Amino acid sequence: MADLQDEFPADTAACVGAEDLPAAVPSGSVDRAVGLLSVHPVADGHNTLVWTLRQSPYHDIDTPDTNVDTDIPRLRAGGVGAQFWSLLPREAASADQVVSDTLEQIDTALALVRRYPDGLCLALTADDMADARNRGRIASFLGPVPGRTLIDGALGTLRAFHALGVRILAPAGAPWADEGLTPFGHEVVKEANRLAILLDLTGCPPAVACQIAGASKAPVIVSHTAAASLTPHPGNVNDDVLLALRAANGLAMVTFDSAQTGDSLHAVADHLDHVRAVAGATCVGLGASFGTEHGTPRPTGLTDPSGYPRLIAELLDRGWPETELSLLTWGNAQRVLRDAEFTARAAQHRRPAS
Template sequence: MADLQDEPQTLGVGAEDLPAATSPAGALDRAAALLAAHPVADGCNTLVWTLRHSPYHDIDTPDGGVDTDIPRLRSGGVGAQFWTLLTPHEAAVGDPVVSETLEQIDVALALMRRYPDRLCLALTPDDMADARNRGRIASFLGPVSGRTLTGSLGALRAFHSLGVRLLAPAGAPWAQEGLTAFGHEVVREANRLAMVLDLTGCPPVAACQLAAASKAPVIVSNAGAAALNPHPGNVTDEVMLALRAANGLVMVTFDTARTGDSLHAVADHVEHVRALAGAQGVGLGAAFGAEPGTARPAGLTDPSGYPRLIAELLERGWSEADLALLTWGNAQRVLRDAEFTARAAQHRRSS
């Protein structure tokens, strides 16, 4: 039986209390009620990288220079955020990926300290529920790049001790076109630490192998459906089916290049993922937080657009139960399952 604190706080609004979505305004009202009960757990935001280059930027007030701030997160109904620690470039020689990742972690932790009444560092799914219940945005650190490990499981454990809870294998030499022996060790250790593997950007062969090798669910934190748009960053139907078999999660991004230039196009990707990965295998990972100039679909230019997407899905006939999974439930379930897997692995080691 799930903990009572994991149950959605409905604020007195049940499915039977919500008016029918007979108009866009009616659908938006229903979306607001749904998000009050089941806020968005967003799988990807790149704000940490942006703030690293603008250390004095205040996200407590809206600013046209960046698309993410606390007022717009609140307006959009965001209750949990995965803050990516990936760097947007790779150096061919003298690659500084480890030091850059450590700097990213430092900026992220400083962000939590700067806004303690609004953001709360989360390490576990219990932290996620507790932050929501206290009116804060649960903040998970990660992913970090698998390239940071450089053949060392000790590096993975060090990142975990710093609060990182997601690892992205894409680009790592141990997970290129298939898992190496060290890659299998990484998967086992990530499972033991309850660190979720984020397969965004992995080649299909590697993604399917990682999904099969992991005893805990894996995710794709930000992508679209390759069947609708053959962008190299999108996920193939084969990978979606592999994630479904592994109880994983595909989180749909809001990126014009990958998911089209309109809210309706993004909704099409969400529906395609649900059709392939199942209602328990679809989530949202907008990848906001980028510097100005990033193309966004109309209506989804910043986190405040989430209610419009939920309204669109309501008008397409989505049930409250499926929307609750989309926004919050599926992300928390993945984190909870990862924690259960870690406990089982640790128990086996101690017995």
């Protein structure tokens, strides 16, 4: 753990000076936040950098670039220890394009990890996540991939994605989960459970999200969302979904998208407070949705990953115990992965591949 404490704080303190902070966040709170993140770094549930890099393949993420909000220096400055790289293709992709687009995304993500071995480390399990942290690397998980890729009963596609390293599947928009799980949809859930692939309910209608959460034997996640009761938005989840996540021991990961949360760090903290109050401290996480080009609206103080200590400092000032903050940043994400792996081991003893 001493190596980890050496890895994050120096860069973070340099990037997050008192002069950069909102007036309501005392610099002492930031020091405490930096210390906490050195031991319990952020496991960020959603970053779209892979798609951005497909448009700009020669971009170097070892060097800060004002045109893109994510790079290794800013991830380190923010205390990010694990990142879930979204592999969702463009929404307009046709059914016959979505599989090839997803494979291109996977190839780009794997190339990204290979290109920066001193900063990034491919992670397939919760143990990989902890090992990468302890070695000063950012654990890199592949997913979500779109559920639309599973067509005509093609569970083999899901197994192929798993073999390539994918660990998250997003059912939203898939015919088998559009208005509720079809018989094939139930088989997808069972096979995802057997493979320890997490189901990401982002974008699912509330009734469908609750149905999938109830059908899955493993915890489910919503990788980037906020509280609909505070900000009505199609991507935000209502309290019924939050309660379903609580019952399923799942995870709602709050985004830093101004349209979903409001335009200030304090507004994001309000959403975290609400999710924590309804879903519980063990079911709230962070999924900022960074990885975009300059100009994407972000809450003040949270314009790139280096802002994480500011947010943690705000939550400290609101009275969040450090034990619950350690769950928010790291513990809840790791627990969901471990629970999914436990469920998969049990399922593999009970049933063959679908």
